[in-house]
Amino acid sequence: MQLAVLLMTLLAVTACAREPDLEAGPIRWKAQAGMPANSWSYEYQFSKFAELVNERSGGRLVIEVFPPGTIVDAYEQFGAVQRKAIEVGMGVGGYNLKQIPEAYIEQGLFGTFSELEDFVDFYIYYKEGAVYRLLDAAYREKGCHLLRSLGPSHLALISRTPIYTVEQIKGLKIKGSGAEPNLIKNLGAVPVTLAPAEHYMALQTGTVDGLIVPSYTIGTTHLWDVGKGLLRPSLGQVAGNIYVNLEAYDSLSDDLKLIVEDAAEEAMMYYVETITRNLEGMLETAEKEHGVTIVTLPDEEYAKILKAAAPILDLAAGRSARSAEIIKLMKEYLLEKGSPMNRYLQ
Numbered sequence: 001m002q003l004a005v006l007l008m009t010l011l012a013v014t015a016c017a018r019e020p021d022l023e024a025g026p027i028r029w030k031a032q033a034g035m036p037a038n039s040w041s042y043e044y045q046f047s048k049f050a051e052l053v054n055e056r057s058g059g060r061l062v063i064e065v066f067p068p069g070t071i072v073d074a075y076e077q078f079g080a081v082q083r084k085a086i087e088v089g090m091g092v093g094g095y096n097l098k099q100i101p102e103a104y105i106e107q108g109l110f111g112t113f114s115e116l117e118d119f120v121d122f123y124i125y126y127k128e129g130a131v132y133r134l135l136d137a138a139y140r141e142k143g144c145h146l147l148r149s150l151g152p153s154h155l156a157l158i159s160r161t162p163i164y165t166v167e168q169i170k171g172l173k174i175k176g177s178g179a180e181p182n183l184i185k186n187l188g189a190v191p192v193t194l195a196p197a198e199h200y201m202a203l204q205t206g207t208v209d210g211l212i213v214p215s216y217t218i219g220t221t222h223l224w225d226v227g228k229g230l231l232r233p234s235l236g237q238v239a240g241n242i243y244v245n246l247e248a249y250d251s252l253s254d255d256l257k258l259i260v261e262d263a264a265e266e267a268m269m270y271y272v273e274t275i276t277r278n279l280e281g282m283l284e285t286a287e288k289e290h291g292v293t294i295v296t297l298p299d300e301e302y303a304k305i306l307k308a309a310a311p312i313l314d315l316a317a318g319r320s321a322r323s324a325e326i327i328k329l330m331k332e333y334l335l336e337k338g339s340p341m342n343r344y345l346q
Contacts (some may be wrong), residue, residue: 027256029063029248034074034091036196037067038220040278041240045151045271046090049242052263061256063088074195078243082143087248089144092238094178101319102138105326107178108152109316110236110309111341112334116272119152119237122333124268131329134322144243147264151271152237153214154279155180160209162229162293166304172209175199178238179312180212186308196221203227214238216275219282224290230283232296235305240271303340310344 031050035041042065050063072080077089078096089096093103100106106123113119124132132148139146163169170188181191192208199217202208204226211227212235218224242264249257286292297305317327334341 026057026059027061027252029061029087029244030066030071031063031088031090031242032066032068032071032077032080032086034068034077034089034095035240036221039196040214040216040220040275041151041153041271042067042090044274045149045240045267046242048270049149049263049267052266053260056259056263057256061252061259065090068196078142078144081243081245084245084248087245089241089243091241092178093241097178099142100138102135102322102326104179104319105316105323105330106135106146106150106239106241108155108237108239109179109312109330110155110183111306112309112313112330112339113152113237114234114339116152116154116237116276118337119239120150120268120272122330123150123239124148124265126329126333131326134326138320138322139243140246143246145246145249147242147244148261149242149264149268150239151241151268152239153216153275154234155212155236155238156215156218157229157231157235158203158211158213158215158218158223158227159229159231160203160206160227162295163210163231164295166297166301169210173207175202175208175211175213179316182312182315183235183305183309184212186311187305199223200226216279216282218286218292224286224292228292230286230292230294232294233302236309242267306341307344310341313345 033042033046046065050065053061053063068074071086074091075095077091078099080086081089093107096103108119113122122131136146157163166187172189173192174184174189175194176184176191177193184191194202199211199213200221200223203211203223215230218227218230252260283294287294313327313330317324331345
């Protein structure tokens with residue numbers, strides 16, 4: 001009889017202990033994107049990540065993505081994630097340069113990778129993820145966790161009028177962020193800082209002569225109305241990133257952590273596959289329907305861009321001890337791949 005009473009008491013206590021968990025409902029994370037909602041990064045990487053987490057967690061972890069500036073300015077996102085005003089930041093490394101010196105490299109450099117797949121291979125998988133681990137360690141020191149989701153886009157110089165030679169770039173006012181201002185200066189042009197929402201008007205009014213931006217934005221933000229030149233080959237890549245507050249991440253159960261990690265990596269791959277499939281169609285539309293002149297520089301002209309980009313690697317290496325390690329690995333990788341950049345690197 002006493003045993004039965006004890007068992008009933010234990011069951012009642014256990015039921016009461018579980019009630020708060022049941023009543024608490026799902027874990028809800030706020031995420032803010034640093035790129036506009038019409039960008040491919042927002043649609044195919046950031047939103048895809050949230051969708052996968054929401055679906056695979058069975059609603060136990062719900063991530064809501066907000067457009068840029070809804071909660072904080074894009075350049076304030078990292079601090080907001082640190083203090084858990086939002087749990088997730090989505091943008092590019094350039095937004096986080098004040099807190100993370102290595103983000104200068106994380107965002108992407110120039111003339112290093114000709115294919116998006118090579119960018120992902122180096123930053124995420126090379127030498128069993130050596131570069132990713134270095135970047136994540138830098139984020140963890142500042143109370144955040146960089147997810148394995150760096151979605152690269154090809155960078156192009158979109159200009160008010162077509163540019164046919166590197167010499168024509170000299171003296172122009174060109175928008176750039178992250179490492180881009182260094183390339184702009186090395187090409188003899190003047191760097192200008194603009195928020196993404198200002199790009200169209202700045203190009204239309206002549207506040208800038210050109211923008212270094214993902215090439216797909218010629219269509220997604222209707223730059224083809226005001227920018228009639230697009231320069232190829234790719235100047236380099238810029239990568240969208242996703243990072244979370246470390247305390248919020250550590251509080252998740254192991255299975256939810258796995259869902260978050262897998263969803264981030266899958267969203268990255270989905271993004272790369274999708275933009276690779278869609279980009280040429282977008283550029284064809286720009287050329288045929290909107291009068292954009294797409295100029296592909298001959299090898300001897302593109303070599304001038306590589307030469308201007310090469311010193312930036314050593315500049316990046318000097319930003320921190322981890323940055324030096326990453327650049328050392330990058331030079332090794334480029335050597336293995338037989339990159340044209342090698343002839344300009346020390």
